[in-house]
Amino acid sequence: MFKKQISGLVLCLLLSYTAMAEAQCQKDRVQLQVLGSGGPELDDGRASSSYLVWLDNKALALVDMGPGASVNFGRVAARLEDLKVMMLTHLHVDHSADLPAFVKGAFFSQRQNDLTLLGPEGNDLMPSTDQFVSRLFGREGAFSYLSNYVDPQQNSAFKLKTKSVTLSSKEISYYPIGKDMISSAIPVHHGPIAAVAWRLDMAGCAITFSGDMNNEYQTLEKLALNSDILVMHNAVPESATGAAAHLHMTPSKIGYIAEQAKVKQLVISHRMTRTLHNESNTRRQIKQSYRGPVSFANDLDRFTPF
C-alpha cells in the first residue's frame, strides 16, 4: 500500500524536490546538530554516529542513533513530539543501538503521531530495517514488552512505521516527510554491509549524510549534488589498506567526492583513534581536491548553511 502511494507520488515529488533543490536556501531556518561524532570505540569520549536536523527550531529528523544519541537528544532539548522521521544509514551497532532507547523514551512523551523509520533493505549479512525492528520489538523480539509500538492489534499512543529502502538500484529513491521536507537515499558501498546515504531537503537547503562507505559505488556525489552541508565519515587515515579501506573512505576520497558534488560546506565526523589528532594531515588531503570550508565535528556542535 505504502509502495503504491510512493509510486503514485513520484512525479509530484520529483517536481517539488527539484523546486526545493533550486530554491534559495533559507539559512536562518535550518540547522544541523551533531549528537554523536564518534565511532564504536569506548574510550573516545564521544557518542557514536547520530545527527539531528532542525527546521524552524524544531528537531524534525534524526539520522542514525548510535550509543549516546538518546542522552544527547535530551541534552539539546529536542522533543520526541516534534520528530517526523528517523533514518538509519546501516545497522552496525554504532549507528543503530539507541533505537530501543528512543522507543522506550517515547512512552514518557506526549507523542500521538506515528513515527517513520527509514533504513536499508537487508542482504546476505544484515537484516532489513523491517526485520531489525521486528527482531527488537516484535512479539518474539528481544524487547517484546514494547511490541505495542509495532503491533496494530495492540493499543499504543503511536506506532513505529518502518520502511526498508531498496538496494537493488544504484539510483536515488525519494520519501516525502510531511509537506516541508523530502528525504532521499542512495545505496553506498560499506564492504559487505547493507548501507545507504541520506539527503534531506527543506526550506531550499540540502543536508547530506554519507554514513560509513568507501565510494566503490560512486553514488554519493550524485545524491549530495549542490548540498549546503555534507557530513562525511573519517574512520580511516590516508594510509588505510585491507579491510579498513574496504569499509571506509580515505581523506583524499572525501575531498574528491565533496568537490565532485560541489557542496558548499563539509563536516567531518565519525572520528576515531585512527584519525583523531591527525586533523591537519586530514585537512590537507581533503583540500587537494575540495576548496570549500571543512569543519571537524564534536558532539553537540551546530552547523548552519552559509
Ligand SMILES: [Zn+2]
Ligand atoms: Zn560506523
